[in-house]
Amino acid sequence: MICHKCGFLNPDNTKICLSCGAKLITNINPKFGDLSEFDNNNLVTQLISKFEENFSNIFDELERLNKRTEKLESQIMELRSGLFTLVDLLSEKDLIKREKFSHIWENNILLHIAMEEERDKFLSLKDEILLMEENSKKEKLESTLNKVESYYNTGNSEKALEELEKASKKHKKNYKLHLFLGQIYYLKKDYSKSIEHLFKSFALQPEDYETNLYLGIALNEIGQPDKAQEFLLKAIDLNPNDYLPFFTLGTIYFFEENYKLAELFLTQAMEIEKRPETMFFLGLIYKAQNKKKKAEKFLKEVIEMEPDFEDAYYYLGLIYLELNWNNKAKKMFEKVLSLNPARFELNAFKTGKNYDFEGIQLNEEVKKITRKCEKLIEEGKDEHAIECYRQILDEMPENPEILLKLSTLYIEKGDTERGIETASILLNKNVNENTLLHAYNIIHTALLIDGKIKEAYEIMSKFLSKAKDNFSKSFVYTTLAFDLIDLNEIDKAIEYAKSGLKIAPRDLRHIALDALGWANYKKGRFKKALELLNESISIEPNNYSAIYHLGMTYLTLKKKSKAKKTFLKLLKLKDSENEIIPHIENE
Numbered sequence: 001m002i003c004h005k006c007g008f009l010n011p012d013n014t015k016i017c018l019s020c021g022a023k024l025i026t027n028i029n030p031k032f033g034d035l036s037e038f039d040n041n042n043l044v045t046q047l048i049s050k051f052e053e054n055f056s057n058i059f060d061e062l063e064r065l066n067k068r069t070e071k072l073e074s075q076i077m078e079l080r081s082g083l084f085t086l087v088d089l090l091s092e093k094d095l096i097k098r099e100k101f102s103h104i105w106e107n108n109i110l111l112h113i114a115m116e117e118e119r120d121k122f123l124s125l126k127d128e129i130l131l132m133e134e135n136s137k138k139e140k141l142e143s144t145l146n147k148v149e150s151y152y153n154t155g156n157s158e159k160a161l162e163e164l165e166k167a168s169k170k171h172k173k174n175y176k177l178h179l180f181l182g183q184i185y186y187l188k189k190d191y192s193k194s195i196e197h198l199f200k201s202f203a204l205q206p207e208d209y210e211t212n213l214y215l216g217i218a219l220n221e222i223g224q225p226d227k228a229q230e231f232l233l234k235a236i237d238l239n240p241n242d243y244l245p246f247f248t249l250g251t252i253y254f255f256e257e258n259y260k261l262a263e264l265f266l267t268q269a270m271e272i273e274k275r276p277e278t279m280f281f282l283g284l285i286y287k288a289q290n291k292k293k294k295a296e297k298f299l300k301e302v303i304e305m306e307p308d309f310e311d312a313y314y315y316l317g318l319i320y321l322e323l324n325w326n327n328k329a330k331k332m333f334e335k336v337l338s339l340n341p342a343r344f345e346l347n348a349f350k351t352g353k354n355y356d357f358e359g360i361q362l363n364e365e366v367k368k369i370t371r372k373c374e375k376l377i378e379e380g381k382d383e384h385a386i387e388c389y390r391q392i393l394d395e396m397p398e399n400p401e402i403l404l405k406l407s408t409l410y411i412e413k414g415d416t417e418r419g420i421e422t423a424s425i426l427l428n429k430n431v432n433e434n435t436l437l438h439a440y441n442i443i444h445t446a447l448l449i450d451g452k453i454k455e456a457y458e459i460m461s462k463f464l465s466k467a468k469d470n471f472s473k474s475f476v477y478t479t480l481a482f483d484l485i486d487l488n489e490i491d492k493a494i495e496y497a498k499s500g501l502k503i504a505p506r507d508l509r510h511i512a513l514d515a516l517g518w519a520n521y522k523k524g525r526f527k528k529a530l531e532l533l534n535e536s537i538s539i540e541p542n543n544y545s546a547i548y549h550l551g552m553t554y555l556t557l558k559k560k561s562k563a564k565k566t567f568l569k570l571l572k573l574k575d576s577e578n579e580i581i582p583h584i585e586n587e
């Protein structure tokens with residue numbers, strides 16, 4: 001017990017200071033009374049003591065909560081262990097596939113987390129949305145918001161969003177409502193709807209910080225950095241203490257190669273909040289400015305903060321190559337491939353355990369040059385972009401990345417003949433499996449566009465014998481399954497789709513399920529098709545092909561309302577008019 005008068009540390013439970021004889025303030029322990037027994041002269045000290053008591057109670061409560069949390073975590077682990085034991089037993093009896101269960105469970109958890117975040121954001125803004133409303137309309141809006149909350153509480157976020165959309169049309173002057181919808185559509189990556197609502201919010205309240213911030217971020221996402229900068233700078237004026245507008249502006253200037261401004265804004269972002277992504281971009285800036293040691297320092301710090309930051313290892317490897325530290329570079333590249341075995345920039349220049357270091361460095365230089373070509377594509381100047389790629393090929397006639405980019409651009413322009421001719425150059429070259437897969441796929445796509453399904457099937461079949469890793473094999477089996485469906489060889493299509501699904505990594509599983517589901521539909525097994533297509537969509541909710549196939553299955557089963565709902569979802573993804581809905585209504 002510390003004496004408030006002389007500062008002497010007395011033993012616990014002492015009432016009188018052993019040094020100066022002053023009465024000790026002991027109301028940390030309730031049995032010694034409360035503040036009323038002390039005189040006004042020592043009021044400040046007495047109040048401090050009271051705060052100490054409150055903090056003591058808080059710490060006790062935190063300790064109890066911590067113990068409860070540990071107990072809950074233990075129970076969750078036991079539950080998880082028991083659940084997977086049950087799955088393993090069912091798997092042994094061939095009643096359920098463990099991998100299938102894991103994929104669905106993981107995806108459902110991610111969807112649940114996203115829905116919870118959406119719900120929490122709504123609850124945090126609910127009162128503010130209501131406060132913005134005119135008194136005459138407040139009661140109706142409150143009823144709507146309560147309904148929305150009940151939808152969120154039951155996990156029906158789609159219905160909640162529908163209600164909020166209707167409300168935004170009735171309560172047009174409620175900028176907080178438009179802001180919330182703009183934020184949610186942004187998180188769902190529906191940038192056109194997000195920007196639509198955010199501009200409505202901005203028109204009503206141009207000085208709102210979050211409206212300007214989200215407008216800047218959303219406009220940058222759709223490739224309008226100039227407009228984005230205007231709103232982000234205003235967001236900084238409105239709130240100079242937030243990390244995000246500084247970071248976003250820093251990245252915009254980085255990609256425009258305006259490194260001085262990029263460094264200025266990213267440094268400011270780092271001063272507000274130190275994050276690995278900010279450190280990473282600063283590392284890239286110093287690399288571009290040839291400040292290798294400084295770049296190395298920042299990228300190492302990124303890895304310390306986030307050990308799975310794939311790009312940090314990659315660019316640190318490039319710095320080591322520039323310093324001629326090849327062994328260090330190799331270690332970094334090996335770490336990249338352990339995190340992402342499909343990394344193109346490394347696989348294209350790796351044979352066995354050895355890397356073509358010169359090829360990797362040259363490829364980085366090519367990437368810098370191709371940015372000019374890509375910018376021309378963004379501006380709609382495709383012919384200029386083609387000429388840009390051709391000029392690079394004059395210097396590097398067999399560069400795999402340029403050949404793939406140019407052949408893809410030819411096909412997008414409708415020149416399938418030149419697309420096939422350009423991609424075919426790679427078929428007889430000593431390139432890695434990933435590059436070869438890209439080349440075969442480009443030729444396959446071009447042949448499908450020309451309506452040559454059998455030829456497309458034959459060309460992709462040639463690659464099947466060359467494929468070694470599961471990603472390539474699964475991709476080819478699935479692609480061939482779709483071709484076989486179009487060729488009306490359904491039994492073979494089912495066989496290929498099953499082969500693709502059996503070895504499919506997570507990134508391809510939803511596509512393989514779609515192929516198998518559609519093959520079963522063509523076979524007339526509609527119930528099985530529904531099961532497979534729904535599973536595909538549960539893994540990748542925006543799988544356009546699977547959604548279309550699911551809609552067609554519902555339509556065949558005369559489930560018109562479900563078919564219409566499915567196709568409406570498809571239209572939202574496509575964000576354009578087509579003849580699907582009239583077709584449903586005519587049926």
